[in-house]
Amino acid sequence: MAIKQINIAQPTFLGNERKYVLDAFDSGWVSSIGRYIETFEKAFAAYHGVKHAVATHNGTIALHLALAAAGIEEGDEVIVPDLTFIATANSVRYCQATPILTDVSPGDWNISPDAIRQSLSSRTKAIIPVHLYGNPAAMGEIMKIAKQHNLLVIEDCAEALGAEYNGKKTGTFGHISCFSFFGNKIITTGEGGMCITNDDALAERMLLLRDHGMNRAKKYWYDDLGFNYRMTNIQAALGVAQLEQVDNLIAARDAIYRTYCQALSHHPGINLQEVNKQRNVNWMFTLRLTGMTFDGRNEVIALLKEAGIDSRPIFYPISMMSFYQDLKFTRGELHNSLKIAQEGISLPTYVGLTDTDIGFISSSLLECLNKVIV
Ligand SMILES: Cc1ncc(COP(=O)(O)O)c(C=O)c1O
Numbered sequence: 001m002a003i004k005q006i007n008i009a010q011p012t013f014l015g016n017e018r019k020y021v022l023d024a025f026d027s028g029w030v031s032s033i034g035r036y037i038e039t040f041e042k043a044f045a046a047y048h049g050v051k052h053a054v055a056t057h058n059g060t061i062a063l064h065l066a067l068a069a070a071g072i073e074e075g076d077e078v079i080v081p082d083l084t085f086i087a088t089a090n091s092v093r094y095c096q097a098t099p100i101l102t103d104v105s106p107g108d109w110n111i112s113p114d115a116i117r118q119s120l121s122s123r124t125k126a127i128i129p130v131h132l133y134g135n136p137a138a139m140g141e142i143m144k145i146a147k148q149h150n151l152l153v154i155e156d157c158a159e160a161l162g163a164e165y166n167g168k169k170t171g172t173f174g175h176i177s178c179f180s181f182f183g184n185k186i187i188t189t190g191e192g193g194m195c196i197t198n199d200d201a202l203a204e205r206m207l208l209l210r211d212h213g214m215n216r217a218k219k220y221w222y223d224d225l226g227f228n229y230r231m232t233n234i235q236a237a238l239g240v241a242q243l244e245q246v247d248n249l250i251a252a253r254d255a256i257y258r259t260y261c262q263a264l265s266h267h268p269g270i271n272l273q274e275v276n277k278q279r280n281v282n283w284m285f286t287l288r289l290t291g292m293t294f295d296g297r298n299e300v301i302a303l304l305k306e307a308g309i310d311s312r313p314i315f316y317p318i319s320m321m322s323f324y325q326d327l328k329f330t331r332g333e334l335h336n337s338l339k340i341a342q343e344g345i346s347l348p349t350y351v352g353l354t355d356t357d358i359g360f361i362s363s364s365l366l367e368c369l370n371k372v373i374v
Pocket residue numbers: 058059060061084085087088130156158159179180181182191192193
C-alpha cells in the first residue's frame with residue numbers, strides 16, 4: 001500500500017476565494033488596477049486598526065519598499081536577527097545599507113533586546129524584529145530601545161499575521177510593518193505582501209515608490225526613482241476572501257498547536273519556542289531536538305521523508321551564508337542562532353491536518369529520534 005504523503009504546508013480555501021478570483025478574472029481587471037486591491041488594503045488596515053495598508057507583489061519587496069520609503073540608504077545600519085528568512089537582511093542590502101546580524105534569545109528564538117544593544121552604533125537607523133514562526137518578538141523592550149535611540153522599527157510580520165504581544169496585534173508596534181502572503185503563510189494571495197503604517201507621510205511615500213515614483217496627481221511624471229511593486233487585482237481578490245477567513249484559519253492552527261504540544265512537549269529531547277506575553281499564531285510548528293548537530297537533524301528530516309512526512313529545517317543563520325561573511329555584518333556573538341539552527345525542525349502545519357495525522361507525525365518523529373545518534 002502506498003504511504004500517505006503529508007506536506008509541510010498547503011493553502012486552505014474554504015470561503016469566497018474561487019468566487020472573487022473568478023470575478024476579478026471575468027472583470028478583465030487582471031493587472032494592478034481593480035476594485036479588489038483597495039478593498040483588500042482597506043480590510044487589512046481595519047483588521048489591524050491602522051490608517052494605511054499598501055499592497056505589494058510579495059513580502060520581500062514589502063520590506064524593501066518600507067526601508068526605501070523610510071530613507072534607509074548607503075552608510076546606514078539596520079539591526080536584524082541572524083535567525084530569520086534571508087529576505088529580512090537582503091532587503092536592507094537592496095538599499096545599499098548594512099544589516100547588522102544580531103543574536104536571538106534562546107527562549108523565544110527572536111531577536112534578543114540585549115543583543116540589539118550590543119549591535120547599536122552611531123550609524124544605526126532602524127531595527128527589524130521578526131516574529132519567527134508566528135511567535136512575537138519582545139516588542140515592549142524593542143520599542144523602548146528604539147525610542148531611547150531614536151530608531152525606526154519595521155516589524156517583519158511575514159509569518160505572524162494575527163499574532164499578539166501583550167494583547168496587541170503584531171504589526172501595530174513598529175513605524176511600518178510588513179507581511180507576506182506566500183502560499184504557505186497564514187493567508188495567501190499566491191505571492192503577495194503588504195506594508196501597514198499609521199504615518200501619513202510614510203504611506204504616501206510607499207504609494208509613490210510602489211508605482212515607479214510616479215507623481216500621484218500627474219500621470220507619467222516621475223518624482224523619484226521608484227519600482228513596480230504593485231499587487232494584481234487577482235492576487236487581491238484571493239486576499240479579500242482569505243482575510244474573511246482569518247479568524248477561522250488561526251483558530252484551526254491553534255488547535256493543531258495544542259495537539260502537537262500534547263504529543264511532544266513533555267518529551268525530554270524536545271524544546272519548544274517559549275510563549276510568554278505572546279499569542280502565537282503557529283505559522284509552522286517548530287521545535288528543537290536537544291543536542292542535535294546539523295547532520296543529525298538533517299538525518300531526522302530524511303527519515304521522516306521516508307515515512308511520507310515532509311518536514312523542513314529551521315532557517316540557517318544568515319551569518320553562515322557566503323555573501324554575509326564580511327565582518328561588517330556582525331558585531332556581537334551569534335551563539336544562540338547557531339545552536340537553535342542546528343537543533344530546529346518544522347513539522348507539517350496547515351489547516352486540514354487531522355489529529356490522526358499529528359499523532360502519526362509525532363510518533364514518527366520520536367521513532368526517528370531513537371534511530372539518530374546525537
Ligand atoms: C520572516 C520572513 N520575512 C520575509 C519573507 C519574504 O516574503 P515573500 O516570500 O512573500 O517574499 C518571508 C517569507 O517566507 C519570511 O518568512
